[in-house]
Amino acid sequence: MSRDEERIWYAALKAKDARFDGHFFVGVSSTGIYCRPICRAKLPKPENCTFYTTAAAAEQAGFRPCLLCRPERAPGTAPVDASAALVHRAKVLLEENCGSGLSIEEIAGHLGCTDRHMRRVFSAAYHVTPVQYLQTCRLLLAKSLLADTDLSVLDVAMAAGFGSLRRFNDLFKNKYRLAPTALRRQSPRTQSRDNAIVLALGYRPPYQWRQMLDFLAQRAIPGVETIIDGQYLRTVHLVSAEKQPVYGWVRVGHRQGNDVLTVTVDPALLPVLTQVLARIRHLFDLFCDPHAVYEVLGAMNAIRPGLCTLGTRLPGCFDPFEMAVRAVLGQQITVKAARTLAARLVAALGTPVATGIEGLSHVFPSPEQIVALDGPIDGHLGPLGITGARARTILELARAVVREEIDFKFGAEPETELKKLLAVPGIGPWTAQYVAMRAMGWPDAFPDTDFGVKKALAPRTLKEISALAETWRPWRSYATVNLWNSL
Known part of the structure; x- marks a missing residue:
């Protein structure tokens, strides 16, 4: 790290600048603790500070997490930093599967590379190995569960992916110089009203x-x-x-x-x-780093005051297949009409669940359930008001997901998966861009033929809209959401 970078990061630490939160952590040699840049503790002297790009790197250097600013709550880095890079996809998979027991070899297999190659590029980018990063993810999750919930220490260990209570206790004490039960005693908690x-x-x-x-x-x-x-x-x-x-x-x-x-x-x-x-x-x-987005898209307000709002987020999705089906149902119809069709699909084919919460009664049909339906798909979806063409598209999407031929989960490579999506009968550019935007979390998708986009930018032609959108890279997805919100 250069001297200039250290000066910038120390200035951000001094200012408690939230724009840098999650982009770096600071290890303080006089206390042995590492903090987020927004920490409200007394400002350490510059000579006592060492800066790290990840919490894992700070922990490998021997620092333990601050109990005041809680590094486990820091936001992650935006996908645009490495939207098509192997290292970013590896980071996403490690974070999502830190509690599942998935091995580094299995994660590398999901990425289509050898575990040796994954270790090499990951270490070069984050200055820790994938195993070290995975260990920090587990420890920080466990710390959060100990501090914020009434789960037993055993349940915490299992949920965080440690596999055994003894291994969890040993590693926690070694890294944080504190027993899990001692940390819990230091962290006042409020009991959830439904034991959640x-x-x-x-x-x-x-x-x-x-x-x-x-x-x-x-x-x-x-x-x-x-x-x-x-x-x-x-x-x-x-x-x-x-x-x-x-x-x-x-x-x-x-x-x-x-x-x-x-x-x-x-x-x-x-x-x-x-x-x-x-x-x-x-x-x-x-x-998301909202200031980085606004730095580019703030110019939209020259088109119309208030067109772009600082802090606008890109709505993602919880279930990629659910989102893809929702996109197909929404082709060339209103948002309200697509919602009606989705509700019928859930009522007919979704799995009932008892939640005790009004309005939550089913889970969305899985791709396996769609593929397993007997007879022509039109016979199942046609009575719901879904056209035959869209029904067949939904079936082909489900088959592709079950066969693992398409990956439109968060962190997938959009350029690669867009080509696969466009090869599915019934998937056009609008649907593919919408799926890339919301399911994959691609910040630079742009459905230029979208009715709302054209309405917000009227009376511009499609060619003029496309040219204007080029100035919004790499945040065209955020520009799209701002255009929709303006309506």
């Missing part, structure tokens, strides 16, 4: 929460999603490390003064907790 798991996920302010909630509310699938008292709730169906189906619900709220989203998780989802948290981060775009 309540955690906090940080973001870089500002965050246009009401804007995000309105967007999701307009597209919420009845039975699967709902908005209650300014919070987003949905049903969940995931598969555990033991290949067992797990069902439950989540609730996401906003705590603006602390720059965090509160995530309440059904205890039944504990075996897949890391998957749930990873998908919530994607759905609510917690990796």
